[in-house]
Amino acid sequence: MLKWLGLLSVVGLLGFGSYELFHWFTHVYEFDARIRTDLTRISSRVNGTIDTIEVAEGDRVAKGDVLVTMKAGAVRQRIEALRADVAGASAEADRLTAEKQALGADIDARTDTKRELVRALGVERRALLDRHELAKKKLKRTTFLVSRKLTSEQALEDDQDRVLDLAGQVSVASARVQVAKREVAEIEAERSEIAVLDEAIKISRIEARRLEAQIKEQEVGLDDRVIRSPIDGVVDRIFKNIGEYVEDADELLIVHDPDNIWIEANIGEDQIRHLAVGQPVRIDLDAYPFETFRGEVTRISMVTVADLAMGGTESTAKSIKSTQKIPVRIKLLDPPPLTAPGMLVEVNIQIRDKATLP
Numbered sequence: 001m002l003k004w005l006g007l008l009s010v011v012g013l014l015g016f017g018s019y020e021l022f023h024w025f026t027h028v029y030e031f032d033a034r035i036r037t038d039l040t041r042i043s044s045r046v047n048g049t050i051d052t053i054e055v056a057e058g059d060r061v062a063k064g065d066v067l068v069t070m071k072a073g074a075v076r077q078r079i080e081a082l083r084a085d086v087a088g089a090s091a092e093a094d095r096l097t098a099e100k101q102a103l104g105a106d107i108d109a110r111t112d113t114k115r116e117l118v119r120a121l122g123v124e125r126r127a128l129l130d131r132h133e134l135a136k137k138k139l140k141r142t143t144f145l146v147s148r149k150l151t152s153e154q155a156l157e158d159d160q161d162r163v164l165d166l167a168g169q170v171s172v173a174s175a176r177v178q179v180a181k182r183e184v185a186e187i188e189a190e191r192s193e194i195a196v197l198d199e200a201i202k203i204s205r206i207e208a209r210r211l212e213a214q215i216k217e218q219e220v221g222l223d224d225r226v227i228r229s230p231i232d233g234v235v236d237r238i239f240k241n242i243g244e245y246v247e248d249a250d251e252l253l254i255v256h257d258p259d260n261i262w263i264e265a266n267i268g269e270d271q272i273r274h275l276a277v278g279q280p281v282r283i284d285l286d287a288y289p290f291e292t293f294r295g296e297v298t299r300i301s302m303v304t305v306a307d308l309a310m311g312g313t314e315s316t317a318k319s320i321k322s323t324q325k326i327p328v329r330i331k332l333l334d335p336p337p338l339t340a341p342g343m344l345v346e347v348n349i350q351i352r353d354k355a356t357l358p
Helices: 002-026 073-147 153-189 192-224 305-309
Strands: 027-043 048-053 066-070 226-228 233-238 251-268 280-285 288-300 325-332 344-350
Touching (some): 066 251, 073 153, 073 192, 192 226, 280 325, 305 325, 325 344
Antiparallel strands (some): 027 344, 048 066, 066 226, 233 251, 280 344, 288 325
């Protein structure tokens, strides 16, 4: 009996050894593996006091849901004050515009009146010039008649007086025309006040736009005080409480997408040559000891774990010649109901180029 038991033990050990040797050639085992995800760390964008926290740890949130609000009464007051200033600047621009229009209308009316006066005085002066020419012709004829003793000296004197009188009237009319033209020029000069009003209007409108830009800046600050979820996910951790004062970049909470998970296995460099993207993987989770899950290799890193930990600087592990680990990403094809980042995993990667070995 002892011989048979010994023989069976030897056969069993040989069978187990052969199975392990076969799997050593056809599979890569790794116990250094964990479930990973992208943890979204949400921080404050402004300094302020927390007013409300709208979620609790473990809550599911959708993208855009409000997570935290901060007190914003002072910002709203500044916005209202700026809006009042905008209204004042706009009203001033409107008042100056109305003043400009009134001044322009007044200048146009007075200019038109004076130009009509210039035209009327010009007509009167031309009439006087015509009469003056006629009077000079008559004086010339009277002078001829007097020289021939055909008319009296009194008629000559009267004609001379008439010519002189008309010459004086022409001079006065010409002066009046010149005065009226100067008055037109003086009125037109008042249009420079319109240019001054234009500049004042422009300044008022620029001030209104500047204030509107400040309002938009304050509104951005107001929006920054309402912190929303950037992703669909689950709230993992809340670091602050209602009433706490936080500063710009202070971390408030952590959110992750439970549908965006993967397994990161750190495979020894002596086995990495056997791996390729697309290879099937058997996955065992410590949380589910009686179940096996399916996976697939999706990415093989080009950097070792040591270099990642050292930030890309030279690792001391090289000098002591220790086996390096290379991160390999594995997709869970049939994930269990609950998977938490950091859960321990064992992976069994089937090596395709070895799986056909006898």
